[in-house]
Amino acid sequence: MTHPASLIIAVDGPAASGKGTIARALAHRYGLPHLDTGKLYRATGLSVRLSGGAPEDADFAAAAARGLDPALLDDPDLMSSENAQAASIVSAHPGVRAALLAVQRAFAAQPGGAVLDGRDIGTVIAPHAPAKLFVTATPLCRAQRRHAELARSGDPRNLATVLADIEARDARDSGRSTAPLVRAGDAALLDTTELGIDAAVQRAIALVESAIAAGGQQQV
Numbered sequence: 001m002t003h004p005a006s007l008i009i010a011v012d013g014p015a016a017s018g019k020g021t022i023a024r025a026l027a028h029r030y031g032l033p034h035l036d037t038g039k040l041y042r043a044t045g046l047s048v049r050l051s052g053g054a055p056e057d058a059d060f061a062a063a064a065a066r067g068l069d070p071a072l073l074d075d076p077d078l079m080s081s082e083n084a085q086a087a088s089i090v091s092a093h094p095g096v097r098a099a100l101l102a103v104q105r106a107f108a109a110q111p112g113g114a115v116l117d118g119r120d121i122g123t124v125i126a127p128h129a130p131a132k133l134f135v136t137a138t139p140l141c142r143a144q145r146r147h148a149e150l151a152r153s154g155d156p157r158n159l160a161t162v163l164a165d166i167e168a169r170d171a172r173d174s175g176r177s178t179a180p181l182v183r184a185g186d187a188a189l190l191d192t193t194e195l196g197i198d199a200a201v202q203r204a205i206a207l208v209e210s211a212i213a214a215g216g217q218q219q220v
Contacts, residue, residue, distance in 0.1 A: 007032065007113035008128070009208060010121035013135035014181060015084075015169050016142035018192040018200055022135055023117035025201040026208060030115070035107045037118035037125070038087065040065075040100050042079065043072040045086030055089035062095025081155065081165070088169045091119070092176040101125070119173055122184035131211040132187035133204060141193045142166050 009026050013019040020036055027034035047064040048055050055061060077083055090096050101124075108114050108126040116125060122132035137145075143163035150157060173181040183189065188207040192200045 006111065007212070008108050008126050008130065009113070009115040010126050010129040010132040010184070010187070011115065011117035011135060011204075012119055012121050012123070012133070012181070012183070012187065013117075014119075014142065014173065015166055016146040017135045017137050018145075018195075018197070019117045019133075019135040021197060022133070022190070022192075022201055022204045023115050026204060027115040029205060030113075030208075032113055032115050033107070033110065034115045035104065035117075037100075037104050037116055037121065039073055039078065040068070040103065041091040041096070042083055042087040043068055043075075044096055044100070045088075045090045046072050046075060046078055046083050048090060049083065049086055055086040058093040058095055061090040061093050062099055065090070065096040065099035068100075081150065081157075084169075085165070088172050092172055092178070094178040097178050119181040120179035122187045123182060124179045127184070130215045131208045132184050133190050133207055134183040134187040135190045135192060135200075135204075137191060137193040139163060139166050139170065 007030060009030070009032070011019045011023040011026070023036070024034055044061060044065045045055055047068060048061050051064065053060040053064070072078065104116065104125045108116055118125070122129060122134070140163060143159060143166045146166065147157070147159045147162040150162065188211065190200065190203055190207060195203065
């Protein structure tokens with residue numbers, strides 16, 4: 001299939017749904033740069049923590065986002081569970097989202113296109129993206145996946161605790177007033193609950209190809 005000269009692929013979904021793995025696979029498939037936008041919020045949360053602030057402090061968090069140090073994107077603590085909670089809290093602040101908006105939109109607008117994954121790519125960052133996916137799975141399935149990841153890294157938390165964390169993050173992400181986690185009206189739904197990684201990636205590719213084909217037909 002012939003692909004457009006500029007291809008933006010928006011991949012949204014809740015925590016541990018598999019959207020990051022799928023987004024990276026799509027970026028490789030189409031030769032596009034990839035941005036995990038969640039890392040920007042994780043870096044903001046980490047900046048707040050390192051500065052001794054509270055993630056709940058909206059003004060402090062917004063200032064951290066505006067002055068974000070790119071080096072924090074490679075910090076070992078970035079992907080810790082403690083920092084994930086801080087990221088989820090700071091991401092609910094309108095000032096934080098506004099500060100990081102331009103960075104994400106610039107990444108999406110680069111020549112040739114890009115793949116971005118997050119919570120509001122298809123609704124806020126790149127609503128014009130020709131290919132949009134909303135990747136999800138049941139809360140229990142996502143908790144089991146995250147629990148397995150944590151166990152491999154030596155984290156002792158039990159499944160019930162991880163599930164509670166997942167449900168709390170879902171509530172924050174979906175209930176915030178600014179850019180809540182919602183499926184864009186034109187995003188294809190990809191439920192990975194019963195899918196392995198390879199099957200989920202192949203399904204994602206098929207959905208993107210279908211979106212590209214539909215876009216081409218509309219332009220004729």
